[in-house]
Amino acid sequence: MSQFVKPNVFVSDCLEFSHCRFDGSMIPNDYVNRMKPVVNIIHTCPELAIGLGAPREAIRLITQNQEEDRLVGSIHGTDHTDSMSAFSANYIQELKGMEIDGFLLKAKSPSCGAGDVKVYRGIGKAYLESARNDGMFGRVIKENYPDHPIETERRISNYTIREQFFTAVFTLADFRTIKSNFKYKALVYFHSKNKYLFMAYNQTLLKQLGNIVANHQKQPDREVLQEYEATLRKLLHSEPSKQRRVNALQHIYGYFKNDLDTEEKEFYFNALDDFIDFRIPYSSVLYILKGFAVRFKQEYLLMQTVFEPFPKELSITTDSGNKI
Numbered sequence: 001m002s003q004f005v006k007p008n009v010f011v012s013d014c015l016e017f018s019h020c021r022f023d024g025s026m027i028p029n030d031y032v033n034r035m036k037p038v039v040n041i042i043h044t045c046p047e048l049a050i051g052l053g054a055p056r057e058a059i060r061l062i063t064q065n066q067e068e069d070r071l072v073g074s075i076h077g078t079d080h081t082d083s084m085s086a087f088s089a090n091y092i093q094e095l096k097g098m099e100i101d102g103f104l105l106k107a108k109s110p111s112c113g114a115g116d117v118k119v120y121r122g123i124g125k126a127y128l129e130s131a132r133n134d135g136m137f138g139r140v141i142k143e144n145y146p147d148h149p150i151e152t153e154r155r156i157s158n159y160t161i162r163e164q165f166f167t168a169v170f171t172l173a174d175f176r177t178i179k180s181n182f183k184y185k186a187l188v189y190f191h192s193k194n195k196y197l198f199m200a201y202n203q204t205l206l207k208q209l210g211n212i213v214a215n216h217q218k219q220p221d222r223e224v225l226q227e228y229e230a231t232l233r234k235l236l237h238s239e240p241s242k243q244r245r246v247n248a249l250q251h252i253y254g255y256f257k258n259d260l261d262t263e264e265k266e267f268y269f270n271a272l273d274d275f276i277d278f279r280i281p282y283s284s285v286l287y288i289l290k291g292f293a294v295r296f297k298q299e300y301l302l303m304q305t306v307f308e309p310f311p312k313e314l315s316i317t318t319d320s321g322n323k324i
């Protein structure tokens with residue numbers, strides 16, 4: 001069984017933790033529930049933190065005369081902008097000391113939302129702006145953590161987005177432990193065990209990471225780590241396209257192509273075609289290849305994170321069908 005470093009993930013408090021929504025409710029969320037044993041969750045409610053109660057008057061983002069959005073009570077118009085800005089600035093400093101690996105925010109919230117929040121032209125019955133925006137706290141998170149995985153509970157109901165989110169936070173948590181007690185050997189091992197995972201994301205960046213680890217210029221450790229981390233974050237932001245995944249699968253298959261019999265080869269290539277034609281998921285083809293790795297005792301492949309980039313507890317195949 002793989003050992004995973006527990007990532008530190010901030011989660012909006014109303015997702016599984018607190019009845020802190022404007023109507024006094026909490027939102028049950030299966031993914032957050034499954035994260036609890038395998039992730040260090042840091043959670044808070046910005047609206048309770050600025051002194052609002054639950055239940056309370058709903059608040060909204062408004063914009064007037066092209067000015068910056070303001071956060072106000074939707075009926076009485078009480079302005080919470082300054083208190084939310086002050087809270088966000090202070091709380092970010094607290095988070096900075098916690099080595100956060102990722103964020104899971106409540107979608108559409110005028111405080112926590114990220115990119116999907118309605119903006120009104122006033123209080124009460126008011127027109128909506130056509131563009132959506134970040135919530136006030138969500139915006140501060142995005143500004144301070146531009147390279148971190150930031151998702152909402154709504155977006156991770158999509159299988160692909162969820163897989164990428166969990167892959168990123170667990171990979172970054174693992175890398176964080178290398179940074180905290182740097183040993184060159186550990187970085188080489190990290191790079192080596194992630195080779196096929198990274199290949200499926202971006203082969204060019206995989207090569208760049210390899211060059212950074214090789215360190216032909218004899219850079220100091222600190223610079224190697226900084227450069228590696230920046231490139232790793234870029235890679236985890238990129239999209240593991242189907243073509244790149246097929247490329248990674250074919251590289252893994254290359255380890256066995258001389259040892260498999262005709263039926264086994266046919267079985268693998270049928271599965272590959274099924275994946276290409278959307279009939280089975282990527283993980284099914286990987287599972288076949290892992291079976292070959294077990295049979296031929298391919299230790300180098302068996303340590304590859306591509307077969308299990310995050311704990312099984314979080315591997316749920318459900319999909320909202322929501323492209324988002």
Ligand code: SF4
Nearest residue numbers: 013014045106109112
């Ligand atoms: S979305 Fe954010 S501010 Fe709103 S209830 Fe949830 S945690 Fe609190």
